[in-house]
Amino acid sequence: MAARQDTADRDLVAPATARPAARTTNEDVRQQNLSAVLQLVHGRGALSRSEIGAWTGLTRSTVTALVQELLDLQVVCETSVKPTGRAGRPSLGVAAEDRVVALSVSADPHAVSVALVGLGGAVHSRVRHDLAKPPNPRRFAQLTSSLVDGMRADIDRHYRLVGAGVAVPGLVDSGGTVLLSPSLGWRRENLAHRLADAIGMEVTVGNDTSVGAMAETRFGVGRDVDNVLYLSGSMNGIGGGLVLDGALVRGTSGFAGEFGHTVVNTSGALCSCGRRGCLQVEVHPAKVLALLGRRGLDEDELDIELGLVRDPVTLAEVARQVDVLSVALTNFVNAFAPQMVVLSGYLGVLLATSRERLSAAVRLHPVGAEGRTVRLERAHMRSHLMQIAPAELAFESLLSDPVSRAPRA
Numbered sequence: 507m508a509a510r511q512d513t514a515d516r517d518l519v520a521p522a523t524a525r526p527a528a529r530t531t532n533e534d535v536r537q538q539n540l541s542a543v544l545q546l547v548h549g550r551g552a553l554s555r556s557e558i559g560a561w562t563g564l565t566r567s568t569v570t571a572l573v574q575e576l577l578d579l580q581v582v583c584e585t586s587v588k589p590t591g592r593a594g595r596p597s598l599g600v601a602a603e604d605r606v607v608a609l610s611v612s613a614d615p616h617a618v619s620v621a622l623v624g625l626g627g628a629v630h631s632r633v634r635h636d637l638a639k640p641p642n643p644r645r646f647a648q649l650t651s652s653l654v655d656g657m658r659a660d661i662d663r664h665y666r667l668v669g670a671g672v673a674v675p676g677l678v679d680s681g682g683t684v685l686l687s688p689s690l691g692w693r694r695e696n697l698a699h700r701l702a703d704a705i706g707m708e709v710t711v712g713n714d715t716s717v718g719a720m721a722e723t724r725f726g727v728g729r730d731v732d733n734v735l736y737l738s739g740s741m742n743g744i745g746g747g748l749v750l751d752g753a754l755v756r757g758t759s760g761f762a763g764e765f766g767h768t769v770v771n772t773s774g775a776l777c778s779c780g781r782r783g784c785l786q787v788e789v790h791p792a793k794v795l796a797l798l799g800r801r802g803l804d805e806d807e808l809d810i811e812l813g814l815v816r817d818p819v820t821l822a823e824v825a826r827q828v829d830v831l832s833v834a835l836t837n838f839v840n841a842f843a844p845q846m847v848v849l850s851g852y853l854g855v856l857l858a859t860s861r862e863r864l865s866a867a868v869r870l871h872p873v874g875a876e877g878r879t880v881r882l883e884r885a886h887m888r889s890h891l892m893q894i895a896p897a898e899l900a901f902e903s904l905l906s907d908p909v910s911r912a913p914r915a
């Protein structure tokens with residue numbers, strides 16, 4: 507097949523993950539276009555060939571050839587799609603092949619969970635082992651291995667596996683070593699190696715918030731946005747991910763996105779990093795929960811409680827935290843000029859309770875035009891996100907190079 511780069515309709519707004527290749531060699535262009543088409547149907551679901559052409563700016567004949575090659579690799583399949591806009595007969599479209607799967611593993615202080623996730627984001631099955639105390643790395647690998655063993659017969663019979671992705675709350679380097687995870691109590695642990703040995707497949711490890719940012723921009727509220735700042739808050743602190751021009755910013759050794767350690771009050775409380783007044787100690791659910799007389803509430807419960815609360819002390823503490831958050835967000839928006847800020851977890855709760863106060867503050871202060879157009883959104887995916895997000899780590903190499911990374915049928 508002779509591949510070439512199309513130049514028609516290049517100004518068409520394409521999603522972050524589906525940008526056709528810049529002009530290099532024909533072979534590079536073909537590979538990058540295959541990747542663009544696969545990423546498009548992976549993130550967006552079934553599409554007709556003409557829709558793929560519209561999203562990518564590629565001609566009909568090029569799309570037909572690329573789709574045929576992806577069908578031959580068995581990473582996409584044919585399916586019927588409804589015509590967009592007006593009524594009519596369903597036409598034959600293309601979807602990600604959901605029998606191509608990855609294991610999605612979450613390392614949490616309270617549980618180890620493993621989900622079997624298909625290309626395209628469908629969760630086929632999920633198992634979970636609850637824990638009374640955080641597991642050490644050896645115990646974590648043993649538990650994961652026994653959960654995976656329970657899925658093995660089903661995988662062998664019905665699916666083609668690309669590998670496993672693991673999300674860890676902590677600092678993870680690009681080689682899969684967990685440098686520090688305060689909530690798990692891990693330090694300098696080469697988790698990618700240990701787990702690959704235990705479960706016998708390629709393992710990719712990432713920080714849970716960065717992985718969440720990637721999934722939220724691929725499947726969630728940030729799906730059609732190229733420049734997104736994602737911030738997530740929990741009892742463990744605040745983490746973030748910055749997606750610029752459709753790619754997650756990793757920084758040196760993969761540590762970019764530690765927005766929680768932005769100092770917002772130099773005379774504030776001491777943070778685990780040794781500084782005072784970091785964002786994650788100034789904006790934290792503990793004080794609000796104490797005022798509500800609660801020990802722990804999930805995101806949905808906290809939404810309800812804060813919607814009903816009339817106690818002025820609690821309301822003042824929420825307002826203080828919202829104001830601190832707005833100062834930090836204003837700085838981030840000025841620094842990175844995102845189109846959208848996505849707030850997840852506890853920060854999503856603060857946005858829901860105080861949307862006007864927060865968006866007014868962020869809109870008022872930024873420099874330039876970006877501040878007037880930046881959208882503040884609450885993360886869409888909630889708990890479903892962490893089931894599918896780690897699998898994205900394992901799909902990454904297949905999505906960027908379908909020809910050499912497609913699992914054998």
Ligand SMILES: [Zn+2]
Pocket residue numbers: 766767768777778779780781784
């Ligand atoms: Zn800090």
